[in-house]
Amino acid sequence: MTDPLLRVENLTTQFFTEAGTVRAVDSISFEVHEGEIVGLVGESGAGKSVASMSLLRLVESPGEIVAGEITYKGRTIFGLEETADGSLSERPEMLSEEEMRREIRGNEIAVIFQDPMESLNPVFTVGGQLREFIELNRGLSKRVAREEAIRMLREVGIPDPEGRYEEYPHQFSGGMRQRVLIAMALACEPSLIIADEPTTALDVTVEGQILDLVDDLQEKYGTSFIWVTHDLGVVAEICDRVNVMYLGEIVEQAPVDDLFYETAHPYTEALLESMPRPDLTVEEIQSIRGVMPSAIAPPSGCRFHPRCRYAREACKRVHPDPRRVATSADGETHRAACLRHDVFESGYEASAPLEHATALSDREVERPPGGEGGE
Amino acid sequence: MSSFGETPTGSDSSTAERDSETLLEVEGLKKHFTTGSGLLSGLRVDPGSFPPVRREHERVRAVDDVSFSIARGETLGLVGESGCGKSTLGRTVLRLLEPTAGTIRFDGEDLASLGGEALRRKRAEMGMIFQDPHASLNPRMTVGTIVEEPMVAHGMLDGEGREARAKSLLEDVGLEAHHYHRYPHEFSGGQRQRVNLARALSVDPDFVVCDEPVSALDVSVQAQVLNTMARLQAEFGLTYLFIAHDLSVIRHIADRVAVMYLGTVVELAEKEELFENPQHPYTQALLESIPVPDPRESGTRGVLEGEVPSPVDPPSGCRFRTRCPVLIAPEGYGFGDAEWEATRGFVRAVKRRTFEPAPAAEVRERFFPEGVPDGEAGELVETALSLVSAAELEGLEEDARTARWHEASELLLESFAEESICARERPHYEVDPVYGDGEHLAACHRHR
Structure with a gap:
């Protein structure tokens, strides 16, 4: 296998707040290969946005990347080493802030955010912003950059690009603004685009148009994507491989087909069951008990155990890391962090089921007995 | 001008469930907004005419000639994209907004003609749940006060009785009685939506308008709230008008579904029929665009071109024609x-x-x-x-x-x-259902 475009190992990002240390991203590892769309899925608070911003070193105080290694095309975006006195310091080959700004952000790795209104400046014309971006990043003359900007606007499906070049962001609809951001992301022909919930705020027909556009553009430019979303429907539609996050950790990592058909983590399973389906009439949807706990004091052992219907005594003690549980037909690894799999040898089978899990498996879902404050 | 629901009660008696009476019947409902207010707004200067100055306001036709009915105990799903007028419709039905034209018969009485005290008393039979669980609860009131407020407004029970009822309602919606003294900020989004539910139910309404009640919630919490809403409906015999943009949610909770586009209802049918046998090109496009959580299902998506036109100046005839992938050929040119x-x-x-x-x-x-x-x-x-x-x-x-x-x-x-005929006549057709035997209306000239 060729070297991945991006390799993330044990990335850990924490926020130091007065209430305590928030372990937003806790030792996650994944890879992105050339030309693939990798999903980063989870509910709000799972740490998926912090994880993706960490890749560009765009985590702001009080947040900080405290451990791990990020390698992009052989260059070290983040890496620590132990010094003689035992403390950690940045490795010398780690890219400087200047290098990140000039060479990586925008040029190599671009970002598309959820809310296009916040990413566009309301007092400049759309065309002007795009032109300036191209002018600065690609060193083109003003006139050539303008032509390039119009070409990009047409490429992403903005009707009448010459006319709309002079318009302001508020004159564009949500879908059109998102197209402008895609144009901006593509303008420097980056190798990797991080898309953070880019279609969440859009209507389904517009979302469909944008997903189509991404497909076409990916085919044309061969760009890799990290697609951050909470919507498993979108994941099924466009992702090649998927990482499911829960409370700062990756709990399952699999090719998309295996994730849906050979689901190996109870959280993924529960997420899939709790979704109403557009293509089937489901009389009762199985909800997940409770809410995601705080990342300041995550549960012991497996972080999902208080909500898991398979939880046993062992799940409270042993903290599972994502391990290989299967290999798909085309040789891709399927990882899951659940003690039910044999590779963990945790004594799961022998330990006693937890009380709530027994109740849950009896499909006692609406309101668990003894109610612990609803969700 | 044709409109939906010209045959409301007659065809409704087809299924056993809807043998029951019609609770709400809306006919020819319109809600137009004028843009701009103030002395000089809307002033147009046109030197070529006399007098050279005119005042004119643009009218936003948010809801334009909508008719439907809801039977007691039924859930009517109202689905459409942002800006289609579904929330305005929901609010107008409750007369939170003044209708421009049309009738709203609730339990036999025309709400549109009620006023003052009569309307206020009627409101005790209706409730509403809003989308944003963070904005719809007063942060300075305790949950108890919030739930009791509608009871106070309608003079229900005495202080003690209200407290007892509020506590029992909190338990009904899946919270705890001791949450009575807490403040909204102590609750998660899903729990706040439950408080909203308790408040809506406090005056024991028959009818609740739910405006995107779960769209701000995470999937797992959304499922919890949806299940609770379904249970409460059975328990309290509620009738829901459930507004959502998410077709999956609608498919889960609704009995019948109305699809809105640009202020009009383009299709109305029983759930199974609508999802399995959609007859309007807009409904078809909507259904095809939803990403299906199944990687082996390769969806056709992005089938619609362009964007929704402005409701200020909507297209003539069929409102969807400017984006319709199956626009009918104009006659006279002999097009193949x-x-x-x-x-x-x-x-x-x-x-x-x-x-x-x-x-x-x-x-x-x-x-x-x-x-x-x-x-x-x-x-x-x-x-x-x-x-x-x-x-x-x-x-x-x-x-x-x-x-x-x-x-x-x-x-x-x-x-x-x-x-094209699509531009010249407003469509309104009834088609034969394939699933079930409920009425199926499709506003598309292909069914002429």
Whole structure:
């Protein structure tokens, strides 16, 4: 296998707040290969946005990347080493802030955010912003950059690009603004685009148009994507491989087909069951008990155990890391962090089921007995 | 003008469940907003006419001639994209907004004509749940006060009785009685939505309008709240008007579904029928665009071009025609199917200016690989082709170029699109259902 475009190992990002240390991203590892769309899925608070911003070193105080290694095309975006006195310091080959700004952000790795209104400046014309971006990043003359900007606007499906070049962001609809951001992301022909919930705020027909556009553009430019979303429907539609996050950790990592058909983590399973389906009439949807706990004091052992219907005594003690549980037909690894799999040898089978899990498996879902404050 | 629901009660008696009476019946409901207010807004100066100054306000036709009925104990799902008027409809039905025209018969009485005290008393039978669980609860009131407020307004029970009822309601919606003394900020989004539910139910209403009640929630919490709502409906015998943009949620909770587009209902049918046998091209496009959580299901998506037109000046006839992938060919030109499809594609491309100026032959080859249509239609296409060909546009200023495009687009639209039956008549047809035997209405001229 060729070297991945991006390799993330044990990335850990924490926020130091007065209430305590928030372990937003806790030792996650994944890879992105050339030309693939990798999903980063989870509910709000799972740490998926912090994880993706960490890749560009765009985590702001009080947040900080405290451990791990990020390698992009052989260059070290983040890496620590132990010094003689035992403390950690940045490795010398780690890219400087200047290098990140000039060479990586925008040029190599671009970002598309959820809310296009916040990413566009309301007092400049759309065309002007795009032109300036191209002018600065690609060193083109003003006139050539303008032509390039119009070409990009047409490429992403903005009707009448010459006319709309002079318009302001508020004159564009949500879908059109998102197209402008895609144009901006593509303008420097980056190798990797991080898309953070880019279609969440859009209507389904517009979302469909944008997903189509991404497909076409990916085919044309061969760009890799990290697609951050909470919507498993979108994941099924466009992702090649998927990482499911829960409370700062990756709990399952699999090719998309295996994730849906050979689901190996109870959280993924529960997420899939709790979704109403557009293509089937489901009389009762199985909800997940409770809410995601705080990342300041995550549960012991497996972080999902208080909500898991398979939880046993062992799940409270042993903290599972994502391990290989299967290999798909085309040789891709399927990882899951659940003690039910044999590779963990945790004594799961022998330990006693937890009380709530027994109740849950009896499909006692609406309101668990003894109610612990609803969700 | 036709409208939905001209045959409301008669066909409703078909299924056992809806043998029960109609609780709400809306007919020809309109809600228009005028843009701008104030002394000088809407002032137009036109020196060519007399008097040279006029006042005119643009009217936003948010809800335009909508009719439907809901039976007691039923859930009617109202689905559409942002800006289609579904929330306005929900609010107008409760008379939180003053209807511009039409009747709203609730339990036999016309709400639209009620006023003052009578309306206020009637409101005790209706409730509403809003979308944003963070904005819809007063942060300075305890949950108890919030839930009791509607009871106080309607003079229900005494203080002790209200407290007891509020506590029991909190338990009904899946919270705890001791949450009575807490404040909204102590709760998660899902729990707040439960408080909203308790408040809506406090005056024991028959009818609840739910405006996107779960769209701000995470999937797992959304499922919890949906299940609770379904249980409460059975327990309290509630009737829901459930507004959502998410078709999956609608499919889960609704009995019948109405699809809205640009202020009108374009399709209305029983759930299974609507999802399995959609008859309006807009409903079909909506259903095809939803990403299905199944990687083996390769969806066709993004089937719709363009964007929703402005409700200030909606298209004549069928509102969906400007984006419709199956717009009916205008009569009189003798279009064949393939010819019309090519022409329609060309008309929209010119209108949206989606191709760069090129020699006419090149454009012709791209849009009409089989050759342009014969006769008059062909001549019109040729005229448009030459207007926007590279040779014609060469050396012109941007303004002049835009004028050319505009001219070509106007010519094509007036000759073809505006001549279609879709542009000339408002559609309203009843089709035979395949699933179940409920009424199925589809506002599409293909069913003529």
